[in-house]
């Protein structure tokens with residue numbers, strides 16, 4: 553079976569700084585796959601390269617078996633890869649509804665209104681406050697909106713970069729519950745997280761990234777039980 557996304561021996565550099573070195577992983581349709589690892593490990597760089605915002609120095613990125621390594625960012629989005637960036641990057645002076653519309657700008661079908669209602673079902677608070685400016689929202693609500701906006705392109709693959717960053721434990725749980733819910737509705741998810749425990753608990757597969765390389769991989773539950781993972785990311789001896 554062809555993986556939905558396959559990253560093969562990917563290397564990415566910022567000038568002389570090699571941020572990603574020979575990283576390989578794949579995401580099967582319907583899965584949640586996480587990349588975990590400490591600050592600066594190269595996870596964000598990997599997502600930005602998949603999205604077409606950065607170019608690989610070496611290696612390839614295949615989406616549905618075809619290389620997207622040279623494609624423009626808008627073409628990759630049109631193929632069905634949506635990126636919910638670290639730090640959310642919302643338009644604070646625009647309303648919830650306007651931010652959601654922006655997420656749908658590549659679509660040519662007429663299902664946008666229906667999908668906006670789906671986002672409001674997933675996150676009722678966004679529906680109640682649809683005419684308010686995004687900049688007035690709490691961190692957790694902004695993360696909901698950022699995920700909602702990314703869903704508005706109707707992605708085959710949703711990439712989430714640090715969705716729990718800066719959120720309270722309750723809000724973090726809410727966001728992880730939503731990620732599971734999106735998977736059960738049929739979305740394939742590539743998740744980048746520093747919260748290794750929560751990410752691996754819901755992942756079909758996980759990859760540990762360290763200094764630009766993948767050092768461990770396996771089913772989420774196996775990695776959660778791995779003493780090396782527990783020592784490095786959960787503070788256990």
Ligand code: ATP
Pocket residue numbers: 566569570571589590591592593594595596597598638
């Ligand atoms: P974080 O969770 O902090 O985003 P990360 O695992 O996503 O960490 P990256 O942001 O991909 O890691 O960074 C990987 C490496 O590349 C780090 O050493 C970082 O300092 C470096 N780096 C990231 N962005 C740039 C840039 N624009 N210019 C130069 N170096 C960069």
